[in-house]
Structures are given as C-alpha cells and as structure tokens.
Amino acid sequence: MHGTFIWHELMTPDPxxxxxFYGSLLGWQPTEMEMAGFTYTTFAVPxxxxxxxxxxxxxxxxxxxGIPPNWNGYIAVDDVDKTAAEYEQNGGAIHKAPEDIPGIGRFAVVADPQGAVVCLMTPQMPEGETGSWPTPGSAGTVGWNELMAGDWEKVWDFYAARFGWEKDMAVDMDAMGIYQTFKLGERGIGGMxxxxxxxxxPFWNFYILVPAIRAAAARVTELGGQVLMEPHQVPGxxxxxxxxxxxxxxxxxxxxSE
Known part of the structure; x- marks a missing residue:
C-alpha cells in the first residue's frame, strides 16, 4: 500500500x-462517530x-x-514516523507530529518543500475486519489525485523518493506547461x-467520479456550489x-461520460 492514496477528508466550517450538499450531489451516505471532543463523519457509497x-x-x-475549508488526502506509508522525518529532512515540514488514532492507524500532517499539505497514514485494520469498498473507478469514489505545484519539476524527485511514484504520460498544456501524470506500479493515480x-x-486537488459530468455540474450549482470551469474533455x-x-x-x- 505504500504510496497509495487511501482516504480523503473534508475540513468544513458547516458539517x-x-x-x-455531498449527499445530494454524490449519493453519499453519512455515519457520524463521536470522537474525543469532536464528531467525525464518514461517507459511504450506497x-x-x-x-x-x-x-x-x-x-x-x-x-x-488561516486554514480555509479544504479537502485533503491520506497517503499510506509503511512507517509514518520515518516518512514524516524524511519530509522535514528534505526541505518539507511537519504540521502535525505523528500520533495514533486507536483502532484506525497512525498519522501525521506534512507539507512538501513548496508548501502543499497532505496527510500520511499507516493504517491499522481491526482484527478480523476486511471491509467492503466499491471497485476503484466506481461513481462516488475519488479517482484522481492532482498536485498544483509551485514548480512540479523541482518537487518531482521529492515525491518519487518518498512514495515510489513513477512518471507516466506527460501532456503539453501549451501556455499552462506540462501536465505530468504518475503511477504506482501499473496503476495511474494522479498528476501534477x-x-x-x-x-x-501549492495544494492537492481531488477528483470525485460521477456517472455524467454535465448533470453533476448542473447539480453543483443547484445545491449552492460554484462551477469554476465548465465541463471539458481532457487528453485520454x-x-x-x-x-x-x-x-x-x-x-x-x-x-x-459527458
């Protein structure tokens, strides 16, 4: 699992x-859990x-x-403490030191040398539990992880060294420069x-899969969200x-699908 995005989390002022919003847009079903001093909600696909x-x-x-409402991702690592220390030793920062979430795993919040924040986690599956998740690529799941970097070419080696990512297809976006996709093994997982x-x-952006893009974009507006750019097709x-x-x-x- 090392180097795989395994979880995505919303920090919002109005849960x-x-x-x-997300329940109506994506059909997500919520489950609320009372933690020490706060409520944590998980979303499941029907x-x-x-x-x-x-x-x-x-x-x-x-x-x-100055932390705004945001989505963040969790990257699985074999040893949270080791990877967090490597972040700091190689020009990044530790925003939240490694700590345990009983029954869930050990995590840390870190930033790369250009300031993009992500979470690291060594998950702990409760004994006897296997879980039941939708197939990768299913509607309602996060299907792509994208780094909007200060300078992706300068930060690429940092990520490759930490997570074993390899360059995949590179797309020339004209004035916007190169869009470099990356993979872990044979599976494409993101771009930068x-x-x-x-x-x-710099920040990480996440793509949630939907059955049809135009209907989903219209629904965003109907529910009070904002479409930043009209649906458009990309290479691939x-x-x-x-x-x-x-x-x-x-x-x-x-x-x-359009």
Whole structure:
C-alpha cells in the first residue's frame, strides 16, 4: 500500500450543510462517530458499508490560523514516523507530529518543500475486519489525485523518493506547461502541474467520479456550489469540472461520460 492514496477528508466550517450538499450531489451516505471532543463523519457509497471519505469541523482556531475549508488526502506509508522525518529532512515540514488514532492507524500532517499539505497514514485494520469498498473507478469514489505545484519539476524527485511514484504520460498544456501524470506500479493515480499565478499556494486537488459530468455540474450549482470551469474533455477522453462547495472547499468532478 505504500504510496497509495487511501482516504480523503473534508475540513468544513458547516458539517451539516456540507453533508447535505455531498449527499445530494454524490449519493453519499453519512455515519457520524463521536470522537474525543469532536464528531467525525464518514461517507459511504450506497451498497458498500466501508467509507470512501470523511469529514470534520474546521474549528475557529484552525480558521484563525488561516486554514480555509479544504479537502485533503491520506497517503499510506509503511512507517509514518520515518516518512514524516524524511519530509522535514528534505526541505518539507511537519504540521502535525505523528500520533495514533486507536483502532484506525497512525498519522501525521506534512507539507512538501513548496508548501502543499497532505496527510500520511499507516493504517491499522481491526482484527478480523476486511471491509467492503466499491471497485476503484466506481461513481462516488475519488479517482484522481492532482498536485498544483509551485514548480512540479523541482518537487518531482521529492515525491518519487518518498512514495515510489513513477512518471507516466506527460501532456503539453501549451501556455499552462506540462501536465505530468504518475503511477504506482501499473496503476495511474494522479498528476501534477504548475499552479496558476492567481492560486495563493501549492495544494492537492481531488477528483470525485460521477456517472455524467454535465448533470453533476448542473447539480453543483443547484445545491449552492460554484462551477469554476465548465465541463471539458481532457487528453485520454475523461471529462472534468473543477468546483467549490457552498462552504468554499475546492474539489473536482470527473466522468467518462459527458
């Protein structure tokens, strides 16, 4: 599992409103769990009890630190402490030191040398539990992980060394530069490119799969979200649509069908 994105998590100032938005848009079914001092919500695709994403409240203290509503990803690693230390030793930063989530795993929050934040986790599957997840590529799952980098060519070796990623197809985006896709083994898992100048800092963006892109984009608007760019086709044939949810968290939609 080392180097695989295994979880995606929304930090939002209004969990109830976000739950209604994503439930209506994607059909996600929520389960709330009371943790120490806060409520954590997992989202599942109908028919599969194991969650595909999670959500928790963005606290006033986090907002005061300048943390906006956001989606983040968790990358599985064999040893959280070792990988977090490597981040720091190679120009990155540790934003939250490794700690245990009983029965779930050990995690840390880190940033690459250009400031893009991601979570690391060594998962702990409870004894006897195998889980039931939808097949990769199913509607309602995250199907692509994208780094909007300060300079992707400079940060590429950092990620390849940490996670064993290999370059896959490179797409010339004209004035926007090269879009470099990457894979783990034979499975394509994401891409990276240089962020646009108006973007305040490097960040990870995540694509949620939907049955048809135009219907889903229209639904985003109906539910109070914002479509940032109209649905369009990208090399390889997929259709994508970047958006904001009603609380301001960025995400993208992806589909094989218009």
């Amino acid at each position: 109830a409103a976000a739950q209604a 028919g599969f009890p194991s969650g595909v994403a999670g959500m928790m409240a963005l606290t006033p203290d986090m907002a005061a630190q 490119m240089n962020k646009r100048p108006e973007m305040p800092m 044939g997929a259709w994508i649509c970047p958006a904001l949810d009603p609380q301001g968290a960025a995400f993208s939609l992806m589909s094989e």
